Amino acid sequence: MSEASTGDVRAGQNEDQPRIPRLLKKTLLGLLVAGASWVLTSVLNQDKNQVWQLTVSVVLGGAALIVQYLMDFEQRLETMEASQKRRIREMRESLSAHHEQMRRAVDESFAKINDATELFSQVDRSVLRSDGVTRLARKYTQVGEHGSEIVKTFAQEEIGRLASLMESLSNGSADCPGENHDWLIDLTTCAKKTVYATSTSVDRDFWFSEPANRYLKAQEKAIKQRGVVVRRLFLVSKPEDRTESLEQLCERHREFGIDARIAVRSLLPPPAQVTPLNDFIIFDGELSYETEPDVEVMPAKTTLKMTRDHVSERINRFTMLWEATEPAEPDHQPEPTAASG
Structure with missing residues (x-):
């Protein structure tokens, strides 16, 4: 119940309580007017006509009561x-x-719908598979x-981490602390042509x-099932x-x-000797997986780089070292090539 309605009820209760005293007051005032009229008519009526006096007194007393x-x-x-008026004004304000x-x-709902529609339209137009994105969104809502609260918080952290990775990949480079073995194995699983790696x-x-x-098992599977070289x-x-x-x-x-x-x-030809030695893996000639050591010569950072110039430089470095290690022999293994486009 609103304050206005409560106030009206209280006002009604207050009006009901003094009803008898107010009625008595009105009656007394009417009698007073009637009495004054009787006295006045007695002074003015020289013939002492009491009927006329009574009539005038009753009429004036009743008129006083009616006026009240x-x-x-x-x-x-x-x-x-x-x-x-107050209720109508409050109703208008409330409705407004x-x-x-x-x-x-x-x-806001239509904006969210438009954003979601646009997002899934972009996913459908993308060359990437969209079923994984749909499944991710559905399971995330579930x-x-x-x-529980810790599961929800963990899910939010994982979604944020995945979003950051996707954003970094779209910019051509991604990194993470330490050595990321999951990236290494997943990329090997995704390779279709070649995996060229250095190891220091x-x-x-x-x-x-x-x-x-x-x-190693992922590489063996790639070699036997997909013909990956x-x-x-x-490197020492x-x-x-x-x-x-x-x-x-x-x-x-x-x-x-x-x-x-x-x-x-030290046994390589001079051009190969000046080539910097570091750990990198080139997948399909399109992506370079690299680790950077810390002061204790331990992997401190893993970086994925997809820019064409960088990958081409890594391919040239690996080719130079590879060809300088053993005399070239005729075979049908594909040479590493930079990704086109």
Whole structure:
């Protein structure tokens, strides 16, 4: 109940309470007027006509009583009219505010619908598969409806991380702290033509870890099922760095179908000797996966770079090192080429 309605009820209650005293007051005033009329007519009526005196007194007393009721009725009518005007004004303000809220809600809803429609239209027009985006949106809303608070927060963090990755990929470069084994294995799974990689002492310990086993199996699957050519060049600085354990590691890679070689920098031709040695992997001649070491010579950062100039530079560097490691032999393995376009 509104304050105006409460005030009207209280006013009505207050008016009902003094009804008997006010009626008595009106009656006494009417009797007083009638008495005054009787006295006045007694003074003016020299013939002492009591009927005429009584008639005049009753008429004037009744008129006084009627006038009081008319004044009271007018007062009540004005109060009711003011109350109705106030209620109408409040109703108009309420309807106006409600209309504004509804209009704003409808506008926001249509804006969201337009944004969603435009977004999914762009997804449908994209060369990428759209079923994954639809499934992601649907499952994300289900997590929001049924998940606990920590699950909701975790889902939001993952969506934000994925959005940041997509934004970075659209700009031609993405990075993350440390060595991202998931990127490494996923990119190997996505490769269709070639995987050309260098390996320095920075990632030597990686080959004895569990992610390395999954990485090698992913490469073996790519070689056998999709015909992907995988080349790996183990880079060392001096001949004494070519140890027996490194030879065994290289042989293990060959068992997976990988064309693996060891390059000793000091034994390479002069152009290859001045080539910087660092870890990078070129997938299909279109994307370069690179790790950057920290002061302790451990992978501190992983970067994905897709710009044509950068990938072409990495392809040229790998080709120079590869050709300088062994004499070129006729084969049908494709040479790494920069992506067109």
